[in-house]
Amino acid sequence: MRALLLRDLRLAFRAGGGFGLGLAFFLLVAVLVPLGVGPEGSTLARIAPGILWVGALLACLLSLDRIFALDFEDGSLDLLATAPIPLEAVVAVKAAAHWLVTGLALTLAAPVLGVLLNLPGQGHVWLVASLAAGTPALSVIGAFGAALVVGVKRGGLLLSLLVLPLYVPTLVFGAEVVRRGAMGQDVATPLLLLAGITAGAWAALPFAAAAALRVNLR
Amino acid sequence: MSIWEYANPKKFMQTSAVVVPWVAGLAVLCLAAGLVWGFFLTPDDYKQGSTVKILFVHVPTAMMAVNAWIMMLVASLIWLVRRHHVSALAARAAAPVGLTFTLIALVTGAFWGQPMWGTWWAWDPRLTSFLILGLFYLGYIALWGAIEDADTAADLTAVLCMVGSVFAVLSRYAVQFWNQGLHQGSTIMKVGEKDPLDPAYYVPLVVCIVGFIALFVALVLIRTRTEVRARRLQALLARERVAE
Numbered sequence: 522m523r524a525l526l527l528r529d530l531r532l533a534f535r536a537g538g539g540f541g542l543g544l545a546f547f548l549l550v551a552v553l554v555p556l557g558v559g560p561e562g563s564t565l566a567r568i569a570p571g572i573l574w575v576g577a578l579l580a581c582l583l584s585l586d587r588i589f590a591l592d593f594e595d596g597s598l599d600l601l602a603t604a605p606i607p608l609e610a611v612v613a614v615k616a617a618a619h620w621l622v623t624g625l626a627l628t629l630a631a632p633v634l635g636v637l638l639n640l641p642g643q644g645h646v647w648l649v650a651s652l653a654a655g656t657p658a659l660s661v662i663g664a665f666g667a668a669l670v671v672g673v674k675r676g677g678l679l680l681s682l683l684v685l686p687l688y689v690p691t692l693v694f695g696a697e698v699v700r701r702g703a704m705g706q707d708v709a710t711p712l713l714l715l716a717g718i719t720a721g722a723w724a725a726l727p728f729a730a731a732a733a734l735r736v737n738l739r
Numbered sequence: 740m741s742i743w744e745y746a747n748p749k750k751f752m753q754t755s756a757v758v759v760p761w762v763a764g765l766a767v768l769c770l771a772a773g774l775v776w777g778f779f780l781t782p783d784d785y786k787q788g789s790t791v792k793i794l795f796v797h798v799p800t801a802m803m804a805v806n807a808w809i810m811m812l813v814a815s816l817i818w819l820v821r822r823h824h825v826s827a828l829a830a831r832a833a834a835p836v837g838l839t840f841t842l843i844a845l846v847t848g849a850f851w852g853q854p855m856w857g858t859w860w861a862w863d864p865r866l867t868s869f870l871i872l873g874l875f876y877l878g879y880i881a882l883w884g885a886i887e888d889a890d891t892a893a894d895l896t897a898v899l900c901m902v903g904s905v906f907a908v909l910s911r912y913a914v915q916f917w918n919q920g921l922h923q924g925s926t927i928m929k930v931g932e933k934d935p936l937d938p939a940y941y942v943p944l945v946v947c948i949v950g951f952i953a954l955f956v957a958l959v960l961i962r963t964r965t966e967v968r969a970r971r972l973q974a975l976l977a978r979e980r981v982a983e
Contacts, residue, residue, distance in 0.1 A: 665902065669882065669895050669898070669899060670882075670885070672886065672891065673885045673886060676885065679881055679882065679885050682874075682877060682878045682881050683878040683881070683882060683899065685874070686871055686874040686875050686878060686903070686906070686907075686910070687902070687903070687906045689871055689906070689909075689910040689913065689914075690906065690909040690910050690912075690913040693910075693913040693914060693916060694913060694916070697916060711916065714913075714916075718909065725905075726902070729898055729901070729902050732894075732898055733894075733895055733898050736891055736894040736895055736898075737891065737895070739891065
């Protein structure tokens with residue numbers, strides 16, 4: 522399993538193009554929004570939590586089809602399916618690798634973009650906390666969606682149609698944590714619910730994704 | 740005699756051929772009676788005027804939009820567990836009907852909300868979760884359309900339906916987090932409690948609900964029959980190709 526994780530990470534870093542782009546996309550969203558809505562600090566501060574979460578979510582979406590599509594095309598997914606580790610573990614490891622190169626990077630980059638969007642100082646802690654708690658759920662839900670459409674040619678658009686509705690609860694709670702944090706309110710309830718979604722998604726979705734992969738490899 | 744006999748496509752086609760005209764007739768009868776009664780023979784509400792009458796379309800379609808998804812979930816489970824093709828086809832047949840009911844509920848709600856709330860749309864928990872339900876229907880239908888192999892498509896959409904159900908429920912409670920919203924609670928189940936729905940509205944509403952349920956059953960049966968026939972046609976064509 523560790524070998525698989527290292528392989529995926531190495532591929533992500535060396536192949537280029539895929540995962541670094543997510544971060545650049547996130548940066549561009551944070552730059553374009555002030556250009557669109559105007560530079561008033563108070564407006565930006567009010568919409569910053571939502572914009573940052575939507576931006577992170579879309580950036581995460583960009584690289585989802587890479588989780589399984591390349592391995593499916595060159596046949597290594599068949600090898601992984603016959604490997605001695607269960608397919609559920611393969612899914613979990615691949616989702617973890619996806620999170621390490623996108624979710625974690627987005628989480629670390631988010632405070633800088635928070636400054637760009639004039640997010641109040643006390644919100645930054647909760648921005649990082651909510652992204653750290655929420656982006657793992659985005660990765661594993663995305664891995665499930667990618668497993669569903671892995672057999673479809675040019676399934677990228679279909680993937681976003683399937684995955685975005687599944688992202689709704691994560692987005693609502695994540696943005697709510699940042700909004701409350703920025704206004705200095707109590708964040709415990711949405712943060713716990715967000716962590717609950719992440720834990721539940723990681724517990725259940727690798728099984729659903731593995732089932733979908735088995736159907737697609739049949 | 741068990742319900743699983745209807746998993747046999749032949750048996751299903753025979754029975755549904757007899758059932759469809761009756762259910763469709765019941766739907767036409769109930770909808771005609773309920774809607775005419777509701778629209779023309781009930782008094783105007785003292786506050787809402789005649790806009791209250793949108794209730795007779797809005798409430799039944801909203802109920803059926805949710806029930807259609809539940810029916811798809813049950814049919815998907817049956818397909819995954821017992822591999823009955825009719826079940827998978829019924830789930831496929833129900834999705835566009837459910838999506839249409841969702842859209843009707845949203846649009847009629849907007850027509851009612853414009854004079855009553857002063858807005859076509861509000862990001863209210865009930866409205867938002869219905870919009871999300873519509874997106875789930877769209878994704879489900881798109882996945883059916885995208886995959887060529889029928890059994891693969893049935894398996895994958897069944898898995899999506901199960902996961903989607905969990906997330907649809909989660910979304911329902913997540914959006915409730917903002918506020919309790921503009922939309923009033925349900926009054927149908929309040930018979931016998933205080934502040935119930937007036938019987939003058941209640942009776943035609945029940946007729947309409949029965950009518951929409953019958954309409955849903957009839958549409959799903961007809962669409963499932965079409966899917967079964969399409970399958971048979973494909974099988975025939977395949978056999979012909981082999982014979983050549």
